[in-house]
Amino acid sequence: MIQTKIRDLALTDYETVFSKMREFTLSRGRDTADEIWLTEHFPVFTQGQAGKTEHILASGGIPVVQTDRGGQVTYHGPGQIVGYLMFDLKRMKLSVRDLVSGIEMSIAGLLKDYGIQSRFRPDAPGVYVGDQKISALGLRVRQGCSYHGFSLNVKMDLEPFTRINPCGLTDIGITQLADLGGPSDLKIVGKHLLEKLISAYDLNLHR
Numbered sequence: 001m002i003q004t005k006i007r008d009l010a011l012t013d014y015e016t017v018f019s020k021m022r023e024f025t026l027s028r029g030r031d032t033a034d035e036i037w038l039t040e041h042f043p044v045f046t047q048g049q050a051g052k053t054e055h056i057l058a059s060g061g062i063p064v065v066q067t068d069r070g071g072q073v074t075y076h077g078p079g080q081i082v083g084y085l086m087f088d089l090k091r092m093k094l095s096v097r098d099l100v101s102g103i104e105m106s107i108a109g110l111l112k113d114y115g116i117q118s119r120f121r122p123d124a125p126g127v128y129v130g131d132q133k134i135s136a137l138g139l140r141v142r143q144g145c146s147y148h149g150f151s152l153n154v155k156m157d158l159e160p161f162t163r164i165n166p167c168g169l170t171d172i173g174i175t176q177l178a179d180l181g182g183p184s185d186l187k188i189v190g191k192h193l194l195e196k197l198i199s200a201y202d203l204n205l206h207r
Contacts, residue, residue, distance in 0.1 A: 072168030079156025106196035
C-alpha cells in the first residue's frame with residue numbers, strides 16, 4: 001500500500017511553497033507517496049486562477065500572488081493553519097467532490113469536538129460558522145493529482161480580510177477558532193486536524 005508522508009513546514013514564504021508543491025506534482029510518478037504539508041505563511045493575499053481584481057479592495061503593503069488554484073482571493077498569515085494535499089486521486093479512487101467533502105467534513109468534525117457548530121454552502125466551498133467563514137478551500141488537479149488545499153483560521157490578525165472580498169463573497173464575515181472558544185495553539189489544532197484527515201481519507205502513514 002502506498003503510504004502518505006506528513007510534513008510540518010512551520011512558517012513559510014507562500015511563493016516558495018507554491019513553487020515546490022507544483023514541482024512535486026508535475027514530477028511525481030505512479031509510485032510516488034502522497035503528501036500532506038501543514039504550514040503557516042507570512043502575510044500574503046493569493047488570487048485564484050480566474051480571480052477578479054475587483055475583489056481586492058486595498059492590499060496595502062501585503063503582496064498579492066497569482067496562483068493556479070481555483071477560487072477567488074483569500075488571505076494567509078501567521079496564526080492560520082494552511083494544509084496542502086498532494087494526493088493521487090486516481091490511485092485513491094477519489095473524485096474532486098470527494099476530496100472537497102473530506103476536507104470540509106474533517107474541519108467540521110474538529111469544530112464539533114470543540115463545541116462549535118458549522119455548516120457548508122453548496123455555492124461556495126469552505127466551512128462556515130453562522131454567516132462567518134472559518135475555513136477556505138482552493139484546489140488544483142493536474143494529471144489526476146491534487147495540490148493546493150485549505151486554510152483554517154486559529155488565532156490570527158483578521159484585519160487583512162477587510163481589505164478583500166474573501167473568496168469573492170460580500171455576504172460573509174470572517175471568524176477564527178480562538179474567538180469561538182476553541183484552542184489557540186496551532187500545534188494542538190494541527191495534530192487534531194491531521195487525525196481527522198487521516199480518518200476521512202483512510203490514509204496509511206509513512207513513519
